[in-house]
Amino acid sequence: MPDLCALLQPRTIAVIGASTQPDKVGGMPVRLLSELGYAGRIIPVHATAREVQGLAAVPSLDVLDTPADLAIVALPVSASLDAMRQLARNGTRAAVFFTSGFAETGGDGIAMQAELTALAQAHGITLLGPNCLGAMNLRERVFATFSPMPLSGLPPLGDVGLVSQSGAFGAYAFALAREASLGLSHWVTTGNEAGLHVADVIEWLAHDDATRVILAYLEGCRDGTRLRRALAAARAAGKPVVVTKVGTTEAGARSAQSHTASLAGEDAVYQAVFDEYGVFRAHTLDDFFRLGYVLSRGRRPRHWQPSAKEPANTVTPVALVTVSGGVGIMMADQAEALDLPLPPMPEAAATALRSAIPFASTANPIDVTGQIVTQPEVLLDAIAAAAQSPDYGSVVAFLAGGVGAPRIWPGLQEAVETLHRSGTAAPLLFSGLVDDEKRRWLEARGALVLREPAHAVQAVAVLARAAAQAAAAQAKPAVSAAALAAPDLPRDTTSLSEFDAMQWLTACGIPTAPHGLARDADEAVRIAESIGYPVAVKLCSPDILHKSDVGGVVLNVADAQAVRAAFAQVRDAAPYHGSPARFDGALVAGMVRGWGELMVGVRRDPVFGLVALAGIGGTAVDIFRQTAFGLAPLTHARACTMLRASRAEALLCGHRGHPAVDADAVAEVFVRVSQAAAALGPRLDTLEINPLIVTAQGVVAADAVVTLHAGDGIND
């Protein structure tokens, strides 16, 4: 793990290219460090000036006896490599390069950046940038940035670590955090990532005691292993990670031979990674900061459990208290969408509410109605009763404009204070208009305030998930599944014939349609009769993946005569494939009778490695694009989630009068397919089973494609 201590907790900071003008790029860090109370030693480095902004300057680090912890380099690109050599001579431990003109400009910049990186590596210098806006440690007042923003005010000190590839976004995020009173611990922008990646910062923050929540802004990831390690570290530390990931690059021409090569954008793979590590993904900046606020400030629900509908989800019972029936319904719709249970109000509290307001609704949402204008105590009693009831994990109260209203606020304060002191009450989340001072008062007592009622309900689901993930991190790590011993495949093979693929799958313990390879028509009949009619007869050639396109597939073959005709047809089909195609024979396979088609596959992502995909097969693959993704090898839980997310499960649970099929067993087939692919290691390019036919006895592979890299495969 990269050590960021010298970067983020330096005792001495040298500023190379320090400027006597405080608002220049080279002057700003000196100004920020001086004015905003950095307690360590600041060493301006200036070619001629003896003093920079009131601090003694040196002409070079070479005159120092001791190494600097951190050097901030604000020099033109032409002087950067010399500066790096100077750091090396000094023994400086970490460097921030603001300098632009490196890889982002292409051409020579790429080579210069490579040299900068090499120098840093050779001398053990932790490198941030180049072309970055720098970093801050707000607790220790380290301002290694040329952004003037800290001068106009700092966000409160807090437990949110923020890391951004983009400097402009980082600056904006700093301003938004300040405005939203989001408490920050660290702020880091990684720019060109010649040294440190966003992933490295996440990993360091995962181990940093001052940080409880990590916000990361990502434009792309070049090193999947590094990101996965970082996210695993955060998960193990029980620290929620919120990611905004923008940018969708073309998945490119990879796996062009596969049936469904065009199925997924790269984004689905990122999502699979985020799912794997429990990352909270934000699709807008609003979501990004709101998730940060909720996770940083929000108390976790008192209790939670896996969702009955979707065991991979976490749910918690919530009380919805509202002064507006309609907004109550809106919140209930949201709760239903998030699968949050809404148990009814405890009977005693319900009776009390009804006796005070006869037409109040004591179901959940608990609608105290507009009567609270004249009977505010009824509202407060309802909130208190819900918060004290063990039936609820959290309480969300929509008070419209009433949160801070003079008739309500004093009583609300008393109620919130009492519940807070009790130490056992459910967390409170308010939705409504309230001024900043009252909001801070509520937040200091563990209550969240969100303007949008739907967001308050979402916040409960987010906090339940964070609580469950933190608890899971405390528990023993799951034992990883035993690796599957898949039979070896010839080293020179780059794609398997369907027969070879089916044989290999069978050997891996994956259920396949009964099948055999026939070299001639007589053998085809023998195989068909041993399987039983009807059968499918398919061309077997490692050169032809899309057999049906060349007339190489005959289905529903009903008797011996038809088998002979079919054999002749597929044998003759082979030469039609442009160049002469090899003819291995004809695959004769039983026609599996089922009522639905699934697909499952594994393919190699250039950044993140093996990715499994599964869903409804056949025509629906193209039309509905509901294929679900997961990192291979899959866990059983992930495979179950994929079954649900792709809606494939609908085919398994007594669909249209068909018998129900054991979904766990189907998920286990997904797991096994992913393990089989993983067992091939770097050799695997694509493995796809489509269709995987749903029958009363479970799923059966009826077609398979396997493509490989020759030899030892790609290096990954």
Place this chain on the structure above:
Amino acid sequence: MPDLCALLQPRTIAVIGASTQPDKVGGMPVRLLSELGYAGRIIPVHATAREVQGLAAVPSLDVLDTPADLAIVALPVSASLDAMRQLARNGTRAAVFFTSGFAETGGDGIAMQAELTALAQAHGITLLGPNCLGAMNLRERVFATFSPMPLSGLPPLGDVGLVSQSGAFGAYAFALAREASLGLSHWVTTGNEAGLHVADVIEWLAHDDATRVILAYLEGCRDGTRLRRALAAARAAGKPVVVTKVGTTEAGARSAQSHTASLAGEDAVYQAVFDEYGVFRAHTLDDFFRLGYVLSRGRRPRHWQPSAKEPANTVTPVALVTVSGGVGIMMADQAEALDLPLPPMPEAAATALRSAIPFASTANPIDVTGQIVTQPEVLLDAIAAAAQSPDYGSVVAFLAGGVGAPRIWPGLQEAVETLHRSGTAAPLLFSGLVDDEKRRWLEARGALVLREPAHAVQAVAVLARAAAQAAAAQAKPAVSAAALAAPDLPRDTTSLSEFDAMQWLTACGIPTAPHGLARDADEAVRIAESIGYPVAVKLCSPDILHKSDVGGVVLNVADAQAVRAAFAQVRDAAPYHGSPARFDGALVAGMVRGWGELMVGVRRDPVFGLVALAGIGGTAVDIFRQTAFGLAPLTHARACTMLRASRAEALLCGHRGHPAVDADAVAEVFVRVSQAAAALGPRLDTLEINPLIVTAQGVVAADAVVTLHAGDGIND
């Protein structure tokens, strides 16, 4: 159309139950009207006091010589009917009843409300409420409400009319509008809607000169005709309507006989209504107010056109200018999702930008990079060039924290002012942090400011759609499609056998599989041989809709012998349906060979009348639930949209090597089915064709269900 002038523009206002205590329900309207500058006559009505809050009071309206325009009634429920009689004697034109205890409490309250309504109707009194928070006309300072909120400040006067069924929501909305500087014209809460519905207020606002944008909050609608008329009026007036509709009630047990009765929640029907009238739907309160802000303040794009992908959508080319590459990508992702074209920067401007910042991106997004910190003029030049280029309809600029930064603001002001004065520049939308004063300055010059960059891009799409809708309202109204002459059906029939349904569809000009009705096996063979093998043989009984459940369907019947066997099977299947089922014969139909199944149907919604639904048929109906809805009869454009929205179109455009099918012709079949259903008028309960098989020659109905109401049908 109900006349709301007496309610919203009264010259005299009587307050029945006026209180001498200004903060009581009966005192607040007197206080608000007096303190906030209502210019008309205020008449407090008080049983004993001669003076109420400094105004001369009367003991009853009976002492007046002239009728009041508006009476505000703040009396207990027990005194309400007497009060209404008093208004009738006086000739009062409109009444607001704050009083709760009516229908919302059930029991006697329902009867009392009916009597209140009857009195109002009998005497021509426009009734708002009861159980409502009242109404305001901000321009004329009419405060017919007991909400104290106007005392703490009014939102700016503007062109947004806001109507809410919920008082609590209405109060919250008022506070949020004030906070967001959303300019309001009117504010109305409708409560129990004994007289005026939300729909009536929408319709009145559609004709009100002070209102350009209508925001409506709806919990439910009991009168679909009224709402449709109101939305049609707003559409005709070119005024955008933003609706938040909460609450999903069970669709209930209707159409229980249909295959797909469980397909759709009522919400899909509301959405179909909103789609029909171009309503902007907001799913959260955030969206509701943001749409109001955007539509009220936002300049429409300079030009727009129907989307190439989806002709029902409006798109406009947009320039994305950004100081952050990543946020640029985020905005571009959003633009792509909304189908907004991103033409590249004009060449001269691109050259200028590149010469100033060599590594700037001059594609679109136009990334001026973080260099603007030192070269702010480059940013301003890029914005100006884009706004002046005819290539763009709008310009969205993400400036992060820089909008109001000292280095940028003066130049930005100059640029915005110049562009604004030119009168020809594209509208500007800024995303970034800016203080309220600067924001107002920008808004006064037609520029919008949105914090979230994705929202700024969405705003462009919203404004383009509003512009297109307003332009369409100016154009001649579309001639409605000629009614289809559907053959009569027997008056006592409540469901058709499949044969009768197919015959009727054929007569309506809808393509059906070749078919005939066989009374005996010989006739079945004759029909089969005239059609050609293979055929399907199906039980025809008006008593049995789910034929396959009783073994009443035999598919792929290949020869005469098999037809005889199949006839015997389905004939014998009839009696198995519990009670003796009628046997009309066997439908013999050609097996249509296609590569996909669609479905199309029409059913009756209790509120909105006939609703058409269409999408992928067969198994996918249950699994993917992508069925699209539209009001019947469908327009051709709506049918095309439904083809796309349901993804059914994927089966038509050369799917998996099949020939492309004329999607327009398929849409026309949808239209015709909806017209055939509409031709049956109130008799129609459900019409459903599933599957509608996709073949190279177009779509063919292979099964149909028609259920009817007996006699003249339901009254609607």
